[in-house]
Amino acid sequence: MNKKEKIVHAAIEVFKEKGIEKTKISDIVKLAGIAQGTFYLYFPSKLSVMPAIAEVMVEKEMATVKRRVDQNASFLSKLSQVVEAIFAFTSDYREVQALVYAGLASTDHIKEWEAVYQPFYSWISQFLQEAKSSGIIRDSIHVERTSKLFIGLIESAAEQIYLYDSKKDGNANQQKEEVLDFLKYGLGIQE
Amino acid sequence: MNKKEKIVHAAIEVFKEKGIEKTKISDIVKLAGIAQGTFYLYFPSKLSVMPAIAEVMVEKEMATVKRRVDQNASFLSKLSQVVEAIFAFTSDYREVQALVYAGLASTDHIKEWEAVYQPFYSWISQFLQEAKSSGIIRDSIHVERTSKLFIGLIESAAEQIYLYDSKKDGNANQQKEEVLDFLKYGLGIQE
Amino acid sequence: MNKKEKIVHAAIEVFKEKGIEKTKISDIVKLAGIAQGTFYLYFPSKLSVMPAIAEVMVEKEMATVKRRVDQNASFLSKLSQVVEAIFAFTSDYREVQALVYAGLASTDHIKEWEAVYQPFYSWISQFLQEAKSSGIIRDSIHVERTSKLFIGLIESAAEQIYLYDSKKDGNANQQKEEVLDFLKYGLGIQE
Amino acid sequence: MNKKEKIVHAAIEVFKEKGIEKTKISDIVKLAGIAQGTFYLYFPSKLSVMPAIAEVMVEKEMATVKRRVDQNASFLSKLSQVVEAIFAFTSDYREVQALVYAGLASTDHIKEWEAVYQPFYSWISQFLQEAKSSGIIRDSIHVERTSKLFIGLIESAAEQIYLYDSKKDGNANQQKEEVLDFLKYGLGIQE
DNA sequence: TATGAATGAGTATTCATTCAT
DNA sequence: CATGAATGAATACTCATTCAT
Numbered sequence: 084m085n086k087k088e089k090i091v092h093a094a095i096e097v098f099k100e101k102g103i104e105k106t107k108i109s110d111i112v113k114l115a116g117i118a119q120g121t122f123y124l125y126f127p128s129k130l131s132v133m134p135a136i137a138e139v140m141v142e143k144e145m146a147t148v149k150r151r152v153d154q155n156a157s158f159l160s161k162l163s164q165v166v167e168a169i170f171a172f173t174s175d176y177r178e179v180q181a182l183v184y185a186g187l188a189s190t191d192h193i194k195e196w197e198a199v200y201q202p203f204y205s206w207i208s209q210f211l212q213e214a215k216s217s218g219i220i221r222d223s224i225h226v227e228r229t230s231k232l233f234i235g236l237i238e239s240a241a242e243q244i245y246l247y248d249s250k251k252d253g254n255a256n257q258q259k260e261e262v263l264d265f266l267k268y269g270l271g272i273q274e
Numbered sequence: 275m276n277k278k279e280k281i282v283h284a285a286i287e288v289f290k291e292k293g294i295e296k297t298k299i300s301d302i303v304k305l306a307g308i309a310q311g312t313f314y315l316y317f318p319s320k321l322s323v324m325p326a327i328a329e330v331m332v333e334k335e336m337a338t339v340k341r342r343v344d345q346n347a348s349f350l351s352k353l354s355q356v357v358e359a360i361f362a363f364t365s366d367y368r369e370v371q372a373l374v375y376a377g378l379a380s381t382d383h384i385k386e387w388e389a390v391y392q393p394f395y396s397w398i399s400q401f402l403q404e405a406k407s408s409g410i411i412r413d414s415i416h417v418e419r420t421s422k423l424f425i426g427l428i429e430s431a432a433e434q435i436y437l438y439d440s441k442k443d444g445n446a447n448q449q450k451e452e453v454l455d456f457l458k459y460g461l462g463i464q465e
Numbered sequence: 466m467n468k469k470e471k472i473v474h475a476a477i478e479v480f481k482e483k484g485i486e487k488t489k490i491s492d493i494v495k496l497a498g499i500a501q502g503t504f505y506l507y508f509p510s511k512l513s514v515m516p517a518i519a520e521v522m523v524e525k526e527m528a529t530v531k532r533r534v535d536q537n538a539s540f541l542s543k544l545s546q547v548v549e550a551i552f553a554f555t556s557d558y559r560e561v562q563a564l565v566y567a568g569l570a571s572t573d574h575i576k577e578w579e580a581v582y583q584p585f586y587s588w589i590s591q592f593l594q595e596a597k598s599s600g601i602i603r604d605s606i607h608v609e610r611t612s613k614l615f616i617g618l619i620e621s622a623a624e625q626i627y628l629y630d631s632k633k634d635g636n637a638n639q640q641k642e643e644v645l646d647f648l649k650y651g652l653g654i655q656e
Numbered sequence: 657m658n659k660k661e662k663i664v665h666a667a668i669e670v671f672k673e674k675g676i677e678k679t680k681i682s683d684i685v686k687l688a689g690i691a692q693g694t695f696y697l698y699f700p701s702k703l704s705v706m707p708a709i710a711e712v713m714v715e716k717e718m719a720t721v722k723r724r725v726d727q728n729a730s731f732l733s734k735l736s737q738v739v740e741a742i743f744a745f746t747s748d749y750r751e752v753q754a755l756v757y758a759g760l761a762s763t764d765h766i767k768e769w770e771a772v773y774q775p776f777y778s779w780i781s782q783f784l785q786e787a788k789s790s791g792i793i794r795d796s797i798h799v800e801r802t803s804k805l806f807i808g809l810i811e812s813a814a815e816q817i818y819l820y821d822s823k824k825d826g827n828a829n830q831q832k833e834e835v836l837d838f839l840k841y842g843l844g845i846q847e
Numbered sequence: 848t849a850t851g852a853a854t855g856a857g858t859a860t861t862c863a864t865t866c867a868t
Numbered sequence: 869c870a871t872g873a874a875t876g877a878a879t880a881c882t883c884a885t886t887c888a889t
């Protein structure tokens with residue numbers, strides 16, 4: 084792992100533990116095992132690590148989804164697996180997700196959000212396209228645009244459970260079911 | 275308007291203009307027309323205004339939706355009006371929305387999010403319940419849970435357009451259409 | 466107890482517990498059970514309570530000494546009782562003593578110190594004068610001036626034990642003995 | 657002179673001139689010729705310079721005493737010289753002495769007082785031991801304990817004159833005489 | 848006298864950033 | 869590339885004091 088990666092991973096850990104405002108560069112470099120000044124050889128400012136973190140987070144999210152989805156299963160099963168994966172990921176990294184969002188929003192980096200998410204959108208587009216081609220989902224679906232709705236719907240449902248909900252454990256499964264149903268109908272699955 | 279309300283409204287304005295990090299308490303109190311110390315009689319810290327702001331923002335959002343929805347229109351029309359309203363609201367207040375989210379996420383106030391949104395969830399639940407009772411939407415809908423998915427879906431779609439998208443204007447209408455379609459199918463509307 | 470006395474006694478308690486810098490007027494008035502503004506009807510500023518506190522402390526110290534001294538005892542016994550009394554008092558009120566000193570020193574009130582101590586000096590002068598008249602102590606003693614040395618010697622010895630010394634308990638008795646011896650010789654007691 | 661020493665000496669000067677409450681860190685660093693932040697690389701807080709100042713003050717006091725004492729003079733002369741020296745020193749640095757005392761008392765540093773004074777106590781112990789060995793002072797003297805009484809007596813006498821007394825100049829010599837007499841008897845000098 | 852909400856001046860401390868090595 | 873001591877701007881927050889009631 085090179086120094087830049089060390090910084091990004093250390094930053095994720097420290098942001099996760101202390102929150103954005105409380106995190107000092109000195110914490111990050113200490114955990115990364117490098118000198119204070121070295122940080123600035125790789126990033127021009129504190130908040131400029133955020134897009135790099137976001138990128139890593141989306142990579143992790145995609146990896147989680149890919150790992151969980153069984154390519155040989157039916158579309159309906161895959162759909163369920165995707166929902167499961169995004170809920171699981173959100174549960175694991177909920178603080179960092181919120182932090183990254185906050186960190187990007189606090190600066191002018193927010194526009195980079197779309198670019199960062201693009202690979203994930205593409206993967207989902209592809210996933211939907213296959214189902215559309217096979218006639219499994221309704222033909223009126225616009226796969227690129229729907230991929231964004233798809234991820235937005237599942238993530239926002241998961242966040243409502245894991246970030247805001249106080250009695251989360253009981254509700255997670257019901258919410259997953261509701262999302263899955265909503266998706267089935269929304270995508271117009273022909274069984 | 276009492277002092278607390280003055281502070282909240284001034285804070286919204288200043289946060290909107292300068293962002294969270296750049297906003298100084300002195301800016302807020304100057305706009306509110308009160309003394310520096312008075313701020314701390316009502317809020318213990320800079321970030322603790324955030325839940326109060328969030329509350330005002332949700333009130334505004336609900337007011338926008340209620341204003342746009344024609345009670346005599348068909349359910350399908352109302353659905354479209356709701357989507358229009360949330361998109362319009364997000365467009366107007368996009369920076370503040372992101373800021374509030376970031377502000378809540380930066381602190382321990384994030385749990386308050388759900389309570390703050392509750393009145394909006396209730397309103398939408400009611401809206402869906404009527405349609406469900408009339409047999410307009412599928413009977414398998416759980417209105418409370420779906421109200422959260424409903425708002426989450428539309429808001430995340432609108433944010434993707436207005437917060438992250440660079441070529442937003444062209445895309446907004448297409449995205450609205452896609453959302454509306456997705457909702458129609460998702461809710462299982464029987465025409 | 467009138468309000469002014471309430472303030473002084475509350476101030477002693479709070480200063481004792483929190484130290485000078487950390488003590489807020491609001492703490493004092495809360496303990497005294499009066500309103501914030503009322504403080505300023507009796508004292509023009511925070512530090513101006515200090516002389517009043519000092520006065521109370523010297524009164525307490527004198528009272529302790531008078532209580533401990535048996536008027537029918539021999540001079541030598543009385544001498545020992547005075548030393549005991551001042552050590553005991555210093556042990557009880559050590560923090561407040563240091564605080565009062567610090568409080569007076571921090572301001573221009575330090576000149577009032579002498580006036581505040583005057584009654585105690587007079588009492589000791591009187592005590593020494595009687596012994597001098599009876600030929601018990603050397604004739605070359607100047608009682609007024611020696612009263613100050615007398616108190617200064619015993620208090621500084623006691624402070625060294627109770628304020629600064631870490632292994633105080635074992636040392637207190639030895640120090641008292643040494644002081645007593647020093648005084649006996651210093652005063653030139655003729656037995 | 658390294659940065660830490662620069663800070664201590666600058667702090668002495670500024671505290672002397674302005675008092676503790678009125679002294680700003682910015683005054684100290686300006687005089688020391690360093691940056692604001694640099695102060696905190698060496699001392700964690702404003703009051704934490706106090707023990708370092710106390711140390712320097714005791715060093716100065718000892719140096720004054722050593723300078724004034726003629727090693728070839730008689731014990732009685734030396735005794736007089738020590739009294740003169742401590743009175744002179746107290747006169748010169750009276751504000752700083754009070755300030756240091758106040759500063760230490762205001763914090764938890766007061767326990768360090770004894771350690772700081774230790775070298776001075778040792779020197780006086782040695783001084784007394786020589787006189788005791790030569791049979792010049794009474795044999796019942798415990799030199800370590802008496803060294804503390806000795807310094808305490810002279811310093812408190814000097815403080816009473818220079819810190820509290822309004823008509824100090826006339827009284828200083830008389831007080832010195834009285835102290836000297838008291839010491840002669842107290843130490844049981846055999847002439 | 849008594850109140851306590853409102854004031855606003857004042858500053859210790861922090862920490863992102865720089866730069867000489 | 870790497871370092872880490874030094875910098876100094878920047879500000880949230882405190883709290884003694886005031887004053888309208």
